[in-house]
């Protein structure tokens with residue numbers, strides 16, 4: 001019994017003779033593996049390539065009608081709302097959640113901004129703040145239910161979608177506020193509809209808002225501790241918790257910020273439509289999920305970049321405008337977008353294999 | 357409180373009557389524990405004996421149903437691992453607690469990120485990536501993990517052993533009062549295991565006590581000052597590795613033999 005060794009075992013002694021500097025990995029990657037790795041590192045690359053290719057494709061097909069500063073900036077204007085709502089969606093999807101109430105929050109916020117101004121005579125800027133506040137608060141409620149009560153995001157936001165949409169119809173009494181009235185009495189509500197022209201390019205403030213939100217979030221997600229924690233929570237919440245991330249407060253913040261962004265989308269929506277309509281933005285929840293998926297953001301959380309989402313929204317915009325200019329049945333757009341969604345998920349799975 | 361085998365000092369970390377139930381399963385059953393300053397305490401026991409649950413209770417990852425934990429004599433109630441870390445207790449969990457999609461540097465600094473000095477850090481909360489990468493690289497080199505090519509590599513692209521190395525480096529880099537290692541060499545190669553053992557002895561030389569959970573008896577008997585044998589959710593006994601053989605330890609651990617001379621828990 002006393003023969004049991006204490007200290008390095010005999011067979012371990014030879015280690016000392018081994019070179020101190022361990023051999024580097026041999027580079028045996030094939031070009032395909034390298035591509036897989038690059039895409040894994042830069043998830044926005046695939047949607048960017050698809051976007052550029054589709055712009056070139058429609059440019060060749062339609063010539064200058066499509067390939068002009070005017071048409072290209074028109075696409076930006078058309079996708080602005082989807083892009084803003086998509087930014088809200090991205091944050092939630094990054095945490096492995098899903099936010100089905102984004103469209104409803106957007107329209108309710110816009111209705112509150114309008115109704116507060118016109119029904120109660122509250123100064124428009126304060127109404128805007130109220131609209132943003134309500135959007136933020138609904139997001140906070142979603143986040144609290146997901147983080148504290150541990151309810152599945154799909155269920156929470158599915159319920160919230162119905163509740164908010166119904167509240168929107170009841171509160172607004174299904175009433176639209178006309179564009180002329182807004183223009184006369186509360187032009188600030190249409191602020192994001194203003195445009196600036198640079199040559200043939202026409203940028204509206206809504207498109208600029210989308211780009212600004214995406215830029216800020218891209219910075220936050222990549223270069224701040226909060227952003228890293230959002231990824232960590234989406235990746236593996238238990239590991240994140242053990243590693244010192246306050247998972248609950250990250251989740252609540254994410255849903256709350258996403259509610260605020262939806263509020264901003266509601267404001268931009270008034271600019272886009274001119275009027276306040278309780279029946280608008282119905283498809284934004286689906287559109288935002290489409291942008292997120294085509295943008296290469298994994299629905300399983302923890303992966304992807306918000307730039308990808310914006311490219312995803314733009315791809316949809318390019319196809320919509322391009323096919324309309326070409327004069328096809330608009331159903332072709334949906335057919336193509338549907339294929340793109342499935343292709344994007346297939347590519348996502350393939351890229352994930354780079355890790356395995 | 358009497359101190360057998362632990363020298364003349366008071367324990368740095370103690371637990372009394374810790375109980376943790378998961379539904380019908382009792383993972384910890386009125387378990388006692390103590391760790392003395394500067395020592396390496398090994399915790400051994402069968403699979404499912406409750407070792408991981410015990411150290412999770414000590415590190416704030418699990419909140420015990422009953423019992424008391426004291427750090428340097430003061431009762432503590434950790435609500436989260438972050439609280440324990442703030443008190444200088446660092447843990448390598450059996451599951452490693454890494455975010456696969458994030459880089460090595462991001463993982464090492466998770467929850468204690470460094471910010472840029474000046475405006476960029478204060479106002480824009482920008483991470484000080486170069487600094488974090490530099491420190492991470494240093495800590496990994498100390499562990500001899502030179503095969504890691506790129507500090508910005510995602511953790512999921514590392515091998516199981518490399519991941520474990522990163523987790524150990526993280527704990528060793530930041531632990532100031534107690535370091536807890538739950539099977540830190542389970543996935544490591546012969547050479548890397550040896551490095552981790554050397555690192556454990558280094559940490560001990562810095563005066564920081566270590567709790568080491570391991571199923572590797574030669575390793576345990578090589579480095580441990582005392583061995584806490586865990587059985588059925590509680591401490592069966594604590595033995596001095598110089599007075600007992602590995603076979604004795606295994607016999608106690610599996611219930612083949614009952615400890616008589618050893619201090620009963």
Ligand SMILES: Nc1ncnc2c1ncn2[C@@H]1O[C@H](COP(=O)(O)OP(=O)(O)OP(=O)(O)O)[C@@H](O)[C@H]1O
Pocket residue numbers: 378381382383401402403404405406407408409410450
């Ligand atoms: N989160 C949990 N939920 C339910 N039961 C759990 C949980 N964690 C641990 N247990 C149970 O508690 C008991 C002790 O588990 P623990 O992980 O502490 O064992 P261990 O001694 O670390 O085992 P091993 O050597 O395999 O790591 C086991 O029966 C296990 O099934």
Ligand SMILES: [Mg+2]
Pocket residue numbers: 407408409450538
């Ligand atoms: Mg265990």
